[in-house]
Amino acid sequence: MSTPDDEARRAGDCPAPPGAYRPVVNRDRCEGKKDCVDVCPYGVFEVRRIDDADFARLSFVGRLKSRVHGRLTAYTPAADQCRACGLCVTACPEDAIALVKTPAGDA
Numbered sequence: 001m002s003t004p005d006d007e008a009r010r011a012g013d014c015p016a017p018p019g020a021y022r023p024v025v026n027r028d029r030c031e032g033k034k035d036c037v038d039v040c041p042y043g044v045f046e047v048r049r050i051d052d053a054d055f056a057r058l059s060f061v062g063r064l065k066s067r068v069h070g071r072l073t074a075y076t077p078a079a080d081q082c083r084a085c086g087l088c089v090t091a092c093p094e095d096a097i098a099l100v101k102t103p104a105g106d107a
Contacts, residue, residue: 014041014083014084014085015083015084015085016082016083016084017083018042018080018081018082018083019079019080019081019082019102020082020083020084020101020102021082021083021084021099021100021101021102022076022079022080022082022099022100022102023036023044023045023076023079023082023088023089023097023098023099023100024097024098024099024100025073025074025075025076025096025097026096026097026098027050027054027057027058027062027066027073027096028058028059028061028062028065029062029094029095029096030073030074030092030094030096030097031065031069031072031093031094031096032047032069032070032071032072032073032074033047033069033093033094034047034074035088035091035092035093036074036088036091036092036097037074038091039087039088039090039091040087040088041083041085041087042078042081042082042083043078043081044076044077044078044079044081044082044088045074045075045076045078045088046074046075046076046077047072047073047074047075048072048073048075049070049071049072049073050066050071050072050073054073055071074096074097082099084099086099
């Protein structure tokens with residue numbers, strides 16, 4: 001359900017310049033449901049099959065969960081476009097996304 005704040009963010013009223021923050025996906029929690037893809041106004045996310053190297057780093061429970069959900073997970077190929085609106089954090093039903101401040105000079 002959208003709130004007035006969500007609507008303002010979708011309209012481009014996001015607090016940070018592109019690249020000041022980046023979304024970090026906890027792959028042990030992510031179930032690849034695409035809510036982040038659907039709500040992100042900047043096209044930061046994609047959901048696809050988890051890379052073998054990322055799959056190998058999952059916990060035992062994370063590997064089981066990944067298999068149950070078709071080995072899908074969110075990736076952030078356009079993380080440098082993130083404006084820290086927080087819609088992805090709010091939309092993720094698994095609480096698998098955090099916004100992390102990018103160190104100065106890395107943006």
